[in-house]
Amino acid sequence: MSFRDKLLAGEVLIGTFVKTPSPHVVEILGLAGLDFAVIDQEHAPIGLAEMDMMAMAGRAVGLPLLSRRWGKGTDWIAPLMDLGMTGVMVPHVLDPEGAEAVCDAVRFARLKRGLSPSPRAGDYGGMSIPSYREKSDAESVVMVQIEDECALAHLDAIAAIKDVDLVFIGPADLSQSMGVGFPSPELDDAIMTIVEACKHAGCAVGLFVGDAAAIPAWVERGVGVFVCGSDQALLRKGAAGIMAAR
Structure with a gap:
């Protein structure tokens, strides 16, 4: 069952942002059992x-990877999909x-x-064009951020857009745009x-x-997909916990 299948089936899925340009980090997070990770090229x-190397590591351990990066255009998306990324999370969709x-x-x-099946996503030319198109469209994930x-x-x-798989909420930027606190009522x-x-449209929602x-509280309210912290936050928290025990 692909990550997209799980998402569309309404499973609760948990991942994290990856801010360190290291395939080893991706490998470790995959071995830890995360449902997915988002490589944070935006920040x-x-x-x-x-x-390229991080995508290879993700495929090696079966960790679905998405990319998030800056820019108003979309020309950055296809090269990353060619690397074998599972999908994209696009910030500031207005x-x-x-x-x-x-x-x-x-x-x-x-x-x-x-269209070319020659990159990693097409098994370096091992897939026929029809098979590549079908597999990619069936498994690729589109997340758009409301911020x-x-x-x-x-x-x-x-x-309501059929090809949007998930609307992802960026609470920090949204609070800034609204001029309210984070958190706040x-x-x-x-x-x-x-x-x-999203419920009304039958679209998945993430936070x-x-x-x-x-x-758990947000699951009860209807959110099904979560990005929790980042690799750097996990490392910092773990190191701080060690020092707190001194």
Whole structure:
């Protein structure tokens, strides 16, 4: 069962951000049993060459990897999908036009993504073009992030797009855009507005949390996918715990 199958089936899935450009980190997180990880090219210095090695490590341990990176365009998506990434998480999607552009960059069936089975994702030419197209479209994951107050007016239209697999809530940026605290009742209300819109559209919804203890309460509210902290936060917390025991 692919990661996308699990997501669409409504399973509770937990991952983390990876901010360190190291395949070893990806390997360790996979061996730890995480459901997925998001390589955070938006807030960490991780280039295409590092992504190549990290994608290889993810495939070796069966850890689905998505990429998140900066930029208003979508030309960065196809090279990462060619590396064998499971999908993308695109920040600051403001409207349905932006979401449609992301879907165009991921799904071959939309007839706009460049096609070649020669990279890793096509088993280096081992897959036929029809098989490659079918497998990629069936398993690739499109996550769009809602992080801006102006995007709240377009929730229904974004969540209704068939090729959007998940709407992911970025609470820190959303609170900043709204001019409210993180956390705050106003932010929680906005999050629930997004959750309800996704429920109505039958679209999965995800959320960043800094602490795994927050997950059960959000599951009860309808959130099914979580990115919890990051590899660096896990390392820092573990090291701080060692020193606290001195």
